[in-house]
Amino acid sequence: MGRVVCFISEKGGVGKTTACFEIGVALAQTHKLKVLVIDADYQRGGITGRLDSSLIANFTKGAMPGTTLYHKFQQLYSASPQTPDVDVRKSTFKIDFVPADPRLASVSEDKLPSGKTIRQNSALLLDHLMVIDKVLQPLRNDYDYILIDSHPEVSSLLRAAIFASDYAVSPVKLDLQSSIGVPTVIGEIDGVNDDVKSMQSTLGEPRVGRPGHGAAADLGRHGVEDARGDAARRAAYCSGTWSSRDDGQGEVSGVGDLVMRVSQSVSST
Numbered sequence: 001m002g003r004v005v006c007f008i009s010e011k012g013g014v015g016k017t018t019a020c021f022e023i024g025v026a027l028a029q030t031h032k033l034k035v036l037v038i039d040a041d042y043q044r045g046g047i048t049g050r051l052d053s054s055l056i057a058n059f060t061k062g063a064m065p066g067t068t069l070y071h072k073f074q075q076l077y078s079a080s081p082q083t084p085d086v087d088v089r090k091s092t093f094k095i096d097f098v099p100a101d102p103r104l105a106s107v108s109e110d111k112l113p114s115g116k117t118i119r120q121n122s123a124l125l126l127d128h129l130m131v132i133d134k135v136l137q138p139l140r141n142d143y144d145y146i147l148i149d150s151h152p153e154v155s156s157l158l159r160a161a162i163f164a165s166d167y168a169v170s171p172v173k174l175d176l177q178s179s180i181g182v183p184t185v186i187g188e189i190d191g192v193n194d195d196v197k198s199m200q201s202t203l204g205e206p207r208v209g210r211p212g213h214g215a216a217a218d219l220g221r222h223g224v225e226d227a228r229g230d231a232a233r234r235a236a237y238c239s240g241t242w243s244s245r246d247d248g249q250g251e252v253s254g255v256g257d258l259v260m261r262v263s264q265s266v267s268s269t
């Protein structure tokens with residue numbers, strides 16, 4: 001069963017997309033593993049553009065063709081039956097991917113239909129948290145690793161990515177402001193775990209007793225204190241060497257080492 005790893009930080013430009021892409025390529029091409037990338041950065045779609053440049057124009061159009069994560073959230077908002085299918089595309093990098101959809105910007109719990117009872121509302125909120133996880137359940141058997149790139153913000157979409165993930169990678173640029181993003185990430189993981197725990201008590205254990213791993217579901221079974229420790233253990237922090245070039249782009253000398261270290265540690269777990 002494939003492991004799910006999300007690349008998260010509320011800080012922009014710290015290397016999430018670069019790490020996700022390069023680690024994906026290293027796992028697929030060096031370690032010969034089956035890799036699926038979920039691009040949840042709906043605004044930039046950096047990975048989508050790298051894997052298939054012909055899709056970039058869809059970001060200007062405001063919608064990605066085919067069935068994407070966006071449609072799965074929409075099913076929930078329109079109270080339609082939830083189906084896990086999304087369009088998985090092939091790339092020349094030996095990585096499969098689900099492209100980012102600009103319409104994911106509209107994902108919000110505010111769009112959920114309102115339930116008549118607290119229990120119904122809790123069930124809807126939990127369904128919202130589980131949207132990405134439900135999409136990945138049938139795909140986990142087809143891949144060794146599923147990597148999720150994310151948008152730099154704390155959002156409902158990010159929380160759904162955290163719920164679906166077994167591990168989180170939060171790259172850190174070597175400055176104070178960027179390192180502040182790390183406690184925020186741990187806080188978000190803890191927040192998802194705490195929410196699952198309280199929803200579990202409202203809905204009863206079987207409601208979230210699913211066979212998959214998933215950071216939140218796994219941690220939720222162990223109580224808050226264990227969850228905090230586990231979340232801290234699970235979060236892998238990466239750093240790269242950062243120095244400005246004349247063109248202002250920054251040197252990428254740290255990336256190779258970062259990719260080797262993370263892909264080795266990921267593939268040895």
Ligand SMILES: Nc1ncnc2c1ncn2[C@@H]1O[C@H](COP(=O)(O)OP(=O)(O)OP(=O)(O)O)[C@@H](O)[C@H]1O
Pocket residue numbers: 011012013014015016017018019041044046150151152239240241242243249250251252253254255258
């Ligand atoms: N380890 C590294 N060392 C040096 N430069 C890096 C490193 N990782 C990424 N970069 C450079 O930093 C810039 C931003 O990287 P990237 O787009 O991956 O960040 P991001 O966190 O995904 O940003 P955003 O949050 O805006 O999506 C790029 O120009 C990239 O080449």
Ligand SMILES: [Mg+2]
Pocket residue numbers: 016017018041044046150
């Ligand atoms: Mg990015």
